[in-house]
Amino acid sequence: MHSFYLERPGWLHRVPAGVKLAGLSLAGTALFMTADQALLGAAALAVAALYLSLGREAGRALGAFRGLAVALLLILLFHALVGSWRDGAVTALRLGSLSALGMALTLTTRFDDLLSVAETLLRPLKLFGLPAERMALAFGLMLRFIETFFAQWQRLDEAHRARSGRAGGWRLLAPLAIQALAAADRAAEALSARLGR
Amino acid sequence: MQSGSSRSIAHIALFAALVAVLGLIPKIDLPFGVPVTAQTLGVMLAGCLLGPKRAFLAMLLVLGGVALGLPLLSGGRGGIGVFASPTAGYLLAWPFGALVAGAVMGLLPGPVWARAFAASAAGGIGVIHLSGIVGLTLLARMEPTQAALADLAFVPGDLIKCALVAALAQSVARGLPDWNLHRA
Structure with missing residues (x-):
């Protein structure tokens, strides 16, 4: 089973996993709070800039977005057909940016590091009997x-x-x-x- | 049997792995040539063979692995980003679909194959498709009726999966008589 992790370290690799995860959840909340095309477009551009800063190796990961791209295109098409292309653009920009951000986390963070963050976060669940x-x-x-x-x-x-x-x-x-x-x-x-x- | 016992953990990990392997296997052509990702077959199977609680935990383990970046989904997809895709509603319903399938399997009387078919239909189609439609409405901003219509295209394939699970549960009951098919 291949892993998405990029072996050559970049600046995002050095950011602690917990910080990246917090940033991702903040970005996700922000993306869902606005429905403004200009803001969402700017966010998409920022995500694209983030990928450029990760270097050439990140380009390899683009194949993972094929399925998402098809789904977003279908949604865009669907909304255009029923005459609300604006809704389609908002949805595509929002979901596309957020998925790409999530992938950036996956590309630059080791499984073990994320696992230890998850274990810390889930510790309170022990009260409910989850081991x-x-x-x-x-x-x-x-x-x-x-x-x-x-x-x-x-x-x-x-x-x-x-x-x-x-x-x-x-x-x-x-x-x-x-x-x-x-x-x-x-x-x-x-x-x-x-x-x- | 406690969910924390090592036997339980082995079974939970087993069905989580089964779902992942069903995504690794290139593509299964069901009878009548319907190509499907077989992964929800694993969700149904877990519900029918594991009981509600452990099936729930097994699917949670799969989704946890996906969130932590393992490429466990069909086509080698993975990473926390998939939970922001338009079809995330289907994915997030896996634990609950398995839970409901397990509960129905345990509650119904009758022969194994009939219980397994009903359980798979309730959990694997009812719960998962409902959540998928809600997801399409919320995430892709589709009208509920439109989302339901788009969803309908995948129901026939999933009905075939239910039949397959029924046959599988029956052959497991025959091949491994010790395996208790409705333990909670």
Whole structure:
């Protein structure tokens, strides 16, 4: 699984994760409080300037915006068709800027740094019985399982191709689910043996 | 069984991973050649096989990973920015869709496949599409009726997913008889 993180450090990498996250939520609130085209246009330009300041490497990440661009175009088109192109422009500028800002955070912040910020933020949830301190364990297990299941899927698909000459597709979902459930039970046994609960 | 026990955590992580893997798999052509992202299939499946509480937590884990920047969504999307996309309403409903699916699965009587179909339809279509329509209205400024009309295009594909989940739950019940299909 590839990560979005840009390895070559820029100025935004050096800003602490918590500060970036706070800035993002402030910017998000501001973007939703105004419906003024000029202000939103200025915000979009500011976001574009931010990306330029991240350097050439950030250009690689532009591919991640393809789906968003299509969705925003459809919305623009839709609003133009019903005659309220202004609404469409406001929506596209707002959602586009905010998504791009979120991506900038993702590009310049390590997963571990964000995780520790999240653990701090979620600590009060312990009162409601959510085990925040086991979050890192859950994330680790999830990432491990993703690798395992993807490999398992490929094995199943190869076996199906060998028998039928075609890709397995949805027919492989049942064996994958059963193998996955059995694997999770084995992992759970091992885990409870180690952690003692 | 407590949600903090290591067995629970393994199962929660498992279904979170399953949703992510369903996004990694290129694209599944369902019968009748309907191409769909299979990820909401994972949401429905989690509800039916995990019970409401742990299914909710599993989907929270997926969305948490996405927010922290893991490319877990179909097409390798991820990062906190996706929650500002026009279709964020669908995404944010995953935990609640799984919760409702789990609750319906646990409450209904009858054979496994019928319960799983009803649960998937309630959680995977009812909750998720409703939230998606609300999201389109709020985020994309569409009229509710227009948003509902646009949404309708995706209902047939999701009904096929419900049928698939029903078949899957039935074969899990056969393949792993020890797996309790309605434990909370």
